[in-house]
Amino acid sequence: MDDVCSPMRPNLSVLNTKSDGIKDYIKLGFNKIINTVNKHPLDCDHLIVFVIGGISGHEVHSICEATKNCGIRVSIGSTRMLSPYEAVHSLFKKV
Numbered sequence: 001m002d003d004v005c006s007p008m009r010p011n012l013s014v015l016n017t018k019s020d021g022i023k024d025y026i027k028l029g030f031n032k033i034i035n036t037v038n039k040h041p042l043d044c045d046h047l048i049v050f051v052i053g054g055i056s057g058h059e060v061h062s063i064c065e066a067t068k069n070c071g072i073r074v075s076i077g078s079t080r081m082l083s084p085y086e087a088v089h090s091l092f093k094k095v
Contacts, residue, residue: 001066004047009040042070051078056087 003010041047047070049063055078067074082090 001049001063004041005067005070009042042072044072046073046075048075048077050076054078054080054082054086054090056082056084058087 047067051059055076060076063074063076
Protein backbone atom coordinates (compact mmCIF):
# COMPACT_ATOMS: atom_id res chain seq x y z
CA MET A 1 0.00 0.00 0.00
CA ASP A 2 2.98 2.30 0.53
CA ASP A 3 3.83 2.10 -3.18
CA VAL A 4 0.20 2.68 -4.17
CA CYS A 5 0.03 5.94 -2.18
CA SER A 6 3.60 7.07 -2.84
CA PRO A 7 3.85 10.56 -4.37
CA MET A 8 6.74 9.20 -6.48
CA ARG A 9 4.18 6.96 -8.28
CA PRO A 10 6.41 3.92 -8.95
CA ASN A 11 5.41 1.51 -11.71
CA LEU A 12 3.13 -1.15 -10.19
CA SER A 13 3.18 -3.90 -12.79
CA VAL A 14 1.44 -6.42 -10.50
CA LEU A 15 -1.82 -4.45 -10.37
CA ASN A 16 -4.75 -5.02 -12.73
CA THR A 17 -6.69 -2.01 -13.93
CA LYS A 18 -10.23 -1.81 -15.24
CA SER A 19 -10.47 -1.04 -18.93
CA ASP A 20 -12.10 2.21 -20.06
CA GLY A 21 -13.28 0.60 -23.30
CA ILE A 22 -11.93 -0.05 -26.78
CA LYS A 23 -9.45 2.84 -26.56
CA ASP A 24 -7.72 1.12 -23.63
CA TYR A 25 -7.49 -2.16 -25.54
CA ILE A 26 -5.81 -0.32 -28.42
CA LYS A 27 -3.47 1.46 -25.97
CA LEU A 28 -2.69 -1.87 -24.32
CA GLY A 29 -1.52 -3.22 -27.67
CA PHE A 30 0.69 -0.18 -28.22
CA ASN A 31 2.00 -0.38 -24.64
CA LYS A 32 3.46 -3.79 -25.41
CA ILE A 33 5.18 -2.38 -28.50
CA ILE A 34 6.45 0.95 -27.13
CA ASN A 35 6.65 -0.11 -23.44
CA THR A 36 4.70 2.76 -21.86
CA VAL A 37 3.60 2.79 -18.22
CA ASN A 38 0.11 1.75 -17.09
CA LYS A 39 -2.18 4.02 -15.11
CA HIS A 40 -1.21 4.51 -11.50
CA PRO A 41 -3.92 3.91 -8.86
CA LEU A 42 -3.73 7.57 -7.80
CA ASP A 43 -4.88 8.56 -11.31
CA CYS A 44 -8.30 7.10 -10.46
CA ASP A 45 -10.89 8.35 -8.00
CA HIS A 46 -11.69 4.93 -6.47
CA LEU A 47 -9.37 2.10 -5.41
CA ILE A 48 -10.71 -1.40 -4.73
CA VAL A 49 -8.57 -3.68 -2.56
CA PHE A 50 -9.80 -7.29 -2.54
CA VAL A 51 -8.01 -9.98 -0.54
CA ILE A 52 -8.60 -13.64 -1.39
CA GLY A 53 -8.45 -16.01 1.57
CA GLY A 54 -9.57 -13.70 4.32
CA ILE A 55 -8.51 -10.45 5.95
CA SER A 56 -8.15 -9.50 9.60
CA GLY A 57 -9.41 -6.35 11.25
CA HIS A 58 -5.82 -5.23 11.77
CA GLU A 59 -5.10 -5.56 8.04
CA VAL A 60 -8.20 -3.49 7.22
CA HIS A 61 -7.03 -0.85 9.69
CA SER A 62 -3.53 -0.87 8.14
CA ILE A 63 -4.96 -0.36 4.65
CA CYS A 64 -7.14 2.51 5.90
CA GLU A 65 -4.17 4.17 7.62
CA ALA A 66 -1.92 3.76 4.56
CA THR A 67 -4.50 5.25 2.18
CA LYS A 68 -6.10 7.98 4.31
CA ASN A 69 -3.92 10.75 2.81
CA CYS A 70 -4.11 9.54 -0.81
CA GLY A 71 -7.13 11.64 -1.69
CA ILE A 72 -9.03 8.75 -3.28
CA ARG A 73 -11.94 6.61 -2.10
CA VAL A 74 -10.91 3.10 -1.03
CA SER A 75 -13.17 0.04 -0.82
CA ILE A 76 -11.85 -3.05 0.96
CA GLY A 77 -13.28 -6.52 0.40
CA SER A 78 -12.38 -10.10 1.08
CA THR A 79 -13.67 -13.62 0.72
CA ARG A 80 -14.10 -13.64 4.52
CA MET A 81 -13.36 -11.65 7.65
CA LEU A 82 -10.97 -13.43 9.99
CA SER A 83 -11.42 -13.33 13.75
CA PRO A 84 -8.31 -12.54 15.81
CA TYR A 85 -8.09 -16.23 16.76
CA GLU A 86 -8.28 -17.36 13.11
CA ALA A 87 -5.63 -14.82 12.07
CA VAL A 88 -3.15 -16.02 14.71
CA HIS A 89 -4.04 -19.68 14.13
CA SER A 90 -3.40 -19.35 10.38
CA LEU A 91 0.14 -18.11 11.09
CA PHE A 92 1.04 -21.30 12.94
CA LYS A 93 -1.00 -23.80 10.93
CA LYS A 94 0.99 -26.72 9.56
CA VAL A 95 0.66 -27.14 5.82
